[in-house]
Amino acid sequence: MRTSGRTRKTAVIAVAGLAACATLITGCSSDSKKDDKGSSGSSSSSSTEKITLHVGDFGSFGYDDKTGAALYAEYHKLHPNITIVEDAVADGQQYWNSLKLHLTQNSGLDDIQAIEVGYIGLAIQPNLASKFVDFKTVDGFKAEDWLPYKEKQATTSDGKVIGVGTDAGPTAICYNKDAFQKAGLPTDRDTLAANWNGDWQKFIDLGKQFAASKTAPKGMKFSDSGSGLFNAVLASQPTQYSDASGKLIYDTSAGVKTAWNIATEAVQDGLTAGYQQLDPANAWAAAFKTGKFATVTCPSWMVGLVATNSGDAGKGKWDVAAPPQVGNWGGSFLAVPKSGKHVKEATALAQWLTASAQEIKVFQKFGNIPSSTQALSDPAVQNLVNPYFPSTPMGKIFASAAKNITPAPIGPWDGNVKDIITKNGILDMEKRGTAKDKAWSNAVNQIKDTVVQ
Amino acid sequence: MATSVRATSDGSPPSSRPAPSTSDKSGSRPPGWRTKLFRFDTKASPYAYVAPFFILFAAFGLFPLIYTGWLSLHQVELGTHAKWVGFDNYTGLWDNQFFWKALRNTFTLGVISTVPQLMIALGLAHLLNYKLRGRGFFRVAVLAPYATSVAAATLVFIQMFNPDYGMINQLFGHIGLGHVDWESSKWPAQIAISTIVTWRWTGYNALIYLAAMQAVPADLYEAAALDGASRWRQFISVTIPSIRPTILFTIIVSTIGATQLFGEPLMFGGGVGVTGGTDHQYQTLSLYMYDKGWNTGELGQASAVAWVMLLILLLIGAVNLLIVRSNRRKLGA
Numbered sequence: 001m002r003t004s005g006r007t008r009k010t011a012v013i014a015v016a017g018l019a020a021c022a023t024l025i026t027g028c029s030s031d032s033k034k035d036d037k038g039s040s041g042s043s044s045s046s047s048t049e050k051i052t053l054h055v056g057d058f059g060s061f062g063y064d065d066k067t068g069a070a071l072y073a074e075y076h077k078l079h080p081n082i083t084i085v086e087d088a089v090a091d092g093q094q095y096w097n098s099l100k101l102h103l104t105q106n107s108g109l110d111d112i113q114a115i116e117v118g119y120i121g122l123a124i125q126p127n128l129a130s131k132f133v134d135f136k137t138v139d140g141f142k143a144e145d146w147l148p149y150k151e152k153q154a155t156t157s158d159g160k161v162i163g164v165g166t167d168a169g170p171t172a173i174c175y176n177k178d179a180f181q182k183a184g185l186p187t188d189r190d191t192l193a194a195n196w197n198g199d200w201q202k203f204i205d206l207g208k209q210f211a212a213s214k215t216a217p218k219g220m221k222f223s224d225s226g227s228g229l230f231n232a233v234l235a236s237q238p239t240q241y242s243d244a245s246g247k248l249i250y251d252t253s254a255g256v257k258t259a260w261n262i263a264t265e266a267v268q269d270g271l272t273a274g275y276q277q278l279d280p281a282n283a284w285a286a287a288f289k290t291g292k293f294a295t296v297t298c299p300s301w302m303v304g305l306v307a308t309n310s311g312d313a314g315k316g317k318w319d320v321a322a323p324p325q326v327g328n329w330g331g332s333f334l335a336v337p338k339s340g341k342h343v344k345e346a347t348a349l350a351q352w353l354t355a356s357a358q359e360i361k362v363f364q365k366f367g368n369i370p371s372s373t374q375a376l377s378d379p380a381v382q383n384l385v386n387p388y389f390p391s392t393p394m395g396k397i398f399a400s401a402a403k404n405i406t407p408a409p410i411g412p413w414d415g416n417v418k419d420i421i422t423k424n425g426i427l428d429m430e431k432r433g434t435a436k437d438k439a440w441s442n443a444v445n446q447i448k449d450t451v452v453q
Numbered sequence: 454m455a456t457s458v459r460a461t462s463d464g465s466p467p468s469s470r471p472a473p474s475t476s477d478k479s480g481s482r483p484p485g486w487r488t489k490l491f492r493f494d495t496k497a498s499p500y501a502y503v504a505p506f507f508i509l510f511a512a513f514g515l516f517p518l519i520y521t522g523w524l525s526l527h528q529v530e531l532g533t534h535a536k537w538v539g540f541d542n543y544t545g546l547w548d549n550q551f552f553w554k555a556l557r558n559t560f561t562l563g564v565i566s567t568v569p570q571l572m573i574a575l576g577l578a579h580l581l582n583y584k585l586r587g588r589g590f591f592r593v594a595v596l597a598p599y600a601t602s603v604a605a606a607t608l609v610f611i612q613m614f615n616p617d618y619g620m621i622n623q624l625f626g627h628i629g630l631g632h633v634d635w636e637s638s639k640w641p642a643q644i645a646i647s648t649i650v651t652w653r654w655t656g657y658n659a660l661i662y663l664a665a666m667q668a669v670p671a672d673l674y675e676a677a678a679l680d681g682a683s684r685w686r687q688f689i690s691v692t693i694p695s696i697r698p699t700i701l702f703t704i705i706v707s708t709i710g711a712t713q714l715f716g717e718p719l720m721f722g723g724g725v726g727v728t729g730g731t732d733h734q735y736q737t738l739s740l741y742m743y744d745k746g747w748n749t750g751e752l753g754q755a756s757a758v759a760w761v762m763l764l765i766l767l768l769i770g771a772v773n774l775l776i777v778r779s780n781r782r783k784l785g786a
Contacts, residue, residue: 091724097747104531127533279724281611416748423724428731431637442732449551450749452528 056110058095062366111346149407163333165371170401183216227422230263232297235327242411274430303367525756542757563711566647578662595656665699715739
């Protein structure tokens, strides 16, 4: 701390100023924090004051400097006074649980907090939405910059926008060409897509062919997990867990019924390997290398994981085909908690990270599909090929899928219901051989115990 | 002792400090001011000395306890205002299959982790009580697992119990015991979890037993040996009765620990840890409370579970007390 040249008197004045500031409460909080460190310079030079911004996220956002698009390093170059630290949690649910707690207590929050679309329905409820900066009041924010459904999901009932869209999650099918060839199935992505186009049942039928084939690799199942299948099918349905008013309708929803039937049929026929996608013990990730499954219903953000998990040995073996029906699975938002120390800087960073230029960079490096419309039509996205998937027109497949998404209504309980149906319903069938009807009634019982409407 | 006489005549307890004579120099001051100060000191300072504990206890022990009790009578979600619901949260638990399952799991996990743990600890302590080479080393070694964090220990055990490539299943394969699904089946999962608990706490209990055993007078063993008692007989008839209060203490402490079992099953389950497996096959009361509190955000229901846990512990404590009493009566008779 450079305190030379400063008298005790100025320090006293600063303290008095702080105290006065504290009494004003509104609009002063972010400034007072700067004064706090004022010993390093006057308030006019606050833009060069060295600060650290914390970005809290989960899974893989592709921003980091090690495996991502190195956006933090780039931002640090543009703003040498700002250092960015990412606090990443592997499991999205664990991340949300602690975020919810931190929000309620107004402590332990990062300057930017990512919110997954599965939980945005909760975050826009009044008790949590009031904790975030309303982007409508922020300079340079235009909701039209994103896909039509994207910003709508982050809008509260009274019109506040609490997050800026990062990626969209158009789903496709990642499949192991090698395994398909050995099992005597077509390997061309266009042929496959044409074969199953419009009907998930056809996809399952292909899986049955794979399972019946004697030449298919030993110990390899058709699909990685029933839950992944369920999520992908459900994502393509116009009705999901909630109706337009946010009320749960999972037990009568046609979409849930379709997804449940497709997924459980696959489980009962032994087509699924019973992994949990993105499990914290990394069993799913490890199974890519040991060849336990031939297909993964992969949203765009999972493409990067398919590559890293399969490693160099899997290079060129995997391909991506358009799914039977396009759905949106995942995608996130960046929100800025009001209680942060550097709200202004954090808001600027959130806008920069989700601007079309940066979304393109993340896409190029990591495959996360932009949710910004400008980025989606950009030739850099349209023409992109991922070196890990040679000759796959990654950009075209996902960008056209993203534009075709018809999003379903979301509600505050979607995340809980999804977790229960997939983890305590479908995974229970896979792991413990529970009968289909029993698994469904188990899930319903637990949902009833969990959800208090 | 002159001082003590003077002090007693003042009405204050005796002290080594000489009390001032009031008549000599300080005539302007009110008589006995130092005596008063002194009296205040002796009366108040003990409270000041014990205050830190009680202040901390009030802030971090008593207040949460009472506040949780208050919460348990309300419907309250994170970030909202509480709504009075009376005993609904408790009656709701009574009809709740997941609560009963968690209670059963807590009980079975408690039994299969506490009983072997204390048995092994007793045996270990007995062995360590012998004069053997490197005694100090062994005594430190048994305590090492206790110093390991729950997370680190559980992670290692997860690897060992991995159904596909874990060490335990490989070993089972070699000796011809079939493949065991250590996570998804109920009993294997509970046994795996209790193994972690047993591994961590056995050494700790062994050292407590050892300390108690060393306080047993050597004459008793000598007398027993003269009477022709074998080593085993000495252990059963001399050691065990002599350390009975210690055994009761460890039983109480282990029971409390078992009732609060949380970290091991949570981590053991990985992605499905909070619900204690896909079918709640090893969800404990603590996990159920956590599930209610953080996954669902129903703090009222979670608090009700917390209070039920407290009541169960009090009940167990009362039973223990009765056993201790009847024991004493037996010894006295």
